[in-house]
Amino acid sequence: MLLTGKEGGLFIAACAVLFLLTLFGNMVSWSTGVNEVAAYAAANGDMPKFFAKRSEKNGMPTGAALMNGIVASIVVIAAPFIPNEDLFWSFFALNLVMFLMAYIPIFPAFLKLRKIDPDTERPFKVPGNDIVLKILAYIPVVLIVVSLIFTAIPLSFDSETLAATLPITIGAVLFIVIGEVMIIVLGSGKKNADVPVLETKEETVSEDAE
Numbered sequence: 001m002l003l004t005g006k007e008g009g010l011f012i013a014a015c016a017v018l019f020l021l022t023l024f025g026n027m028v029s030w031s032t033g034v035n036e037v038a039a040y041a042a043a044n045g046d047m048p049k050f051f052a053k054r055s056e057k058n059g060m061p062t063g064a065a066l067m068n069g070i071v072a073s074i075v076v077i078a079a080p081f082i083p084n085e086d087l088f089w090s091f092f093a094l095n096l097v098m099f100l101m102a103y104i105p106i107f108p109a110f111l112k113l114r115k116i117d118p119d120t121e122r123p124f125k126v127p128g129n130d131i132v133l134k135i136l137a138y139i140p141v142v143l144i145v146v147s148l149i150f151t152a153i154p155l156s157f158d159s160e161t162l163a164a165t166l167p168i169t170i171g172a173v174l175f176i177v178i179g180e181v182m183i184i185v186l187g188s189g190k191k192n193a194d195v196p197v198l199e200t201k202e203e204t205v206s207e208d209a210e
Helices: 010-043 062-081 084-103 105-114 130-151 159-187 201-209
Strands: none
Touching: 010 062, 084 130, 084 159, 105 130, 130 159
């Protein structure tokens, strides 16, 4: 409506198809990255061992992928039976909040690694001095924090705002606490456990050549 002034048409249909194509393409990389992190954490003793299960053929994290599929299927199947439609979108927003929160430590970690391990060869190295790198790292952190504030924290205390936002706030705090408890309980005494490292295709070819 905002772009063309109507709800249908060839242009809208083409945009919808391209949007879905983008979603499918992004979900492959997103899901793979999330599953890899979960498998690494499980191998390090910070999550249940089921998440550490990998394919014997290609080393992909099948345990985490299977668990993601089970949870997503349950949510999709249960959605039509939820009496309050807003509750489903609250879960959706909670997923967005947890997703964004996971990105906050990445940028300080980038600065830390650049400081303590600057000489390691990398496929790509962000150019710039310390000031430029801090600007590049802190701007996304600020934007994420602002997004989280507007998404998960009630900025007014009327009943409508509290009903929409408070479940997200409580859910985020609850899942953070559960995650920390899991790390403490499952990770106790396992910090020195060996973590499997996947061989890259180049490393395998190099070893075969030798």
